[in-house]
Amino acid sequence: MNHSPEALSRQQRMLLALRAGTISLNLALCATCAADDLPTPAPGERAAVDSTFDRSITRILRLGDIGRYEEALVLCDSLHEALPDHPGPYLSTAGVYVNWMQSHRLSQFQEEVDLNAQRAIDTGTELLASSDDPWLSFYVGSAYGYRALARLRRHNWIGAFLDGRRSNEHLNTALKRDPRLYDAYFALGGYHYWRTARSDFLRTVAFWMRDRRDLGLRQMQLAVDHGRYIRNGALHGLALARYDAGDWEGALAANQLLMDTIEPPTNGSLYLRGRLFAQRQDWPAVERTFKQLLTKLTVRPRGYQSVGYQVECMYWIAAALKNQGRIDASRQLAA
Template structure:
């Protein structure tokens, strides 16, 4: 039985998530390592739980308290990025770019004058990385790669100041792994090489020892383990994130894709049903995501021999009132749905 491939949105979702610096943990026994650290962590937790308006208010308050510090602008940009990824929309691209450009404006002169501290370099590197992701997603792969390389260089400067600065391990680990994937046909060349394991190791360290990037590293590892077919390790991290952030939909997407890849149709359907319910509660007109969920559901039912249920779901997908932009973006999925519907009707 041939299994349909998982949507390419995984790659975007992953990259977007790789660049999304969020974490929350109990730091009461630790010294404050950034001004207004608790305010930052509260905003991050709200973002993880998809309370975007409240998160924006937290980071706007941080900007008002520290207008010359890049932290507030960076994390506010990450809220807008999270919203766009959650909605599969470019609705907040202006705000996203404005805040990242402000981060660069505040930190790049310090880098050039060699007066930047490791935190300045961390935010500058991640600003470049976030902009690179956005450009790559929108077709600018070459410019996106150039920005990713620039991000790597800046993060390495942060490590030169402090080799145990685990916050920087997240971005560097992500870069090494995904660059190796992107250039795998050249990995036999000595100066390029395959640095996937190096990337994984750096992310594992960040997932255990970073403060602000601990859980982003866990998210990154979920998708890397998924790609490497290390499904049990991925599911363990999924369970951890679901326990901490019950409103966070990304672990549900990850679990659904993992079950789908393992041909575990029944468990996949259970997760997809809950994911669809969450989308309908908060984004009932988000037809892009509803197509994603229901296309997988239709294939699961088909593989279980439930042709009539599969047929009904396919018809519902094709009956959605889609605008031209969604039709274009989901053209491949809609074409596959039409073919699956014909198979069910035989």
């Protein structure tokens, strides 16, 4: 091997050129995905209608919001029978199961989520080979999003990151084909916010990743203001992100809007509300909120209950009692 000064200088020049090229590529990639300018729809304008599934999607989402998951799944089954080669029914089924698991902190439906998300990806990809329907891109992008979440739960960080990128590509394609598909901004906003807020490992590997939490918050707000189907989910997602960012009042405002929209309130909105009241040290409200949530959690059969979730509710109730000076009641609950 030649170790002459001339050879070393050539190697150094090659290395510097490679580094410069890598930096230029990273900057180009950032510039490509840095479309931070968002549309400004007119007040009251809603996203485009999915003419194929409009009424069904609206009904399924409503049933999921109020905890009637079994009924929502029956409706999904009827869609499967009518359109077995379309990604919409598979994505709807996966969404119901994800909602059920997140609302009750369960894991037993993950296989159903994985199966239906993959079928949505497969059927949607096949149809996209001969169609430029923006809703197909939306469905496939959303399915990749569900798969990314599943991989996060399994600590498959790289797989989750790659699926998140695939989800973004399809959702951005949907927006290029129909700029009024504002529902897509919820998933994009969640990706941009939580990728930065919860990806220390990825930023160590992919050190060029920018902090795009502000963009994520603005995208979720756009979905709240102008989404047609995803508004309730976007409200909860926005409240969670603002809570994570330390914006307690912004989180409470979004949470209140959701509480005013869905009756009975969702488990997730009650839990976040209780935590927000704890931040305010409004202990009577903390007690009241977690008691309401605990009652909801114990209504379902034992096979669909999370003991850990119930224990956490009792912890917050005990803490609220203690901070109100009701020490004996707090000890009795903790015993």
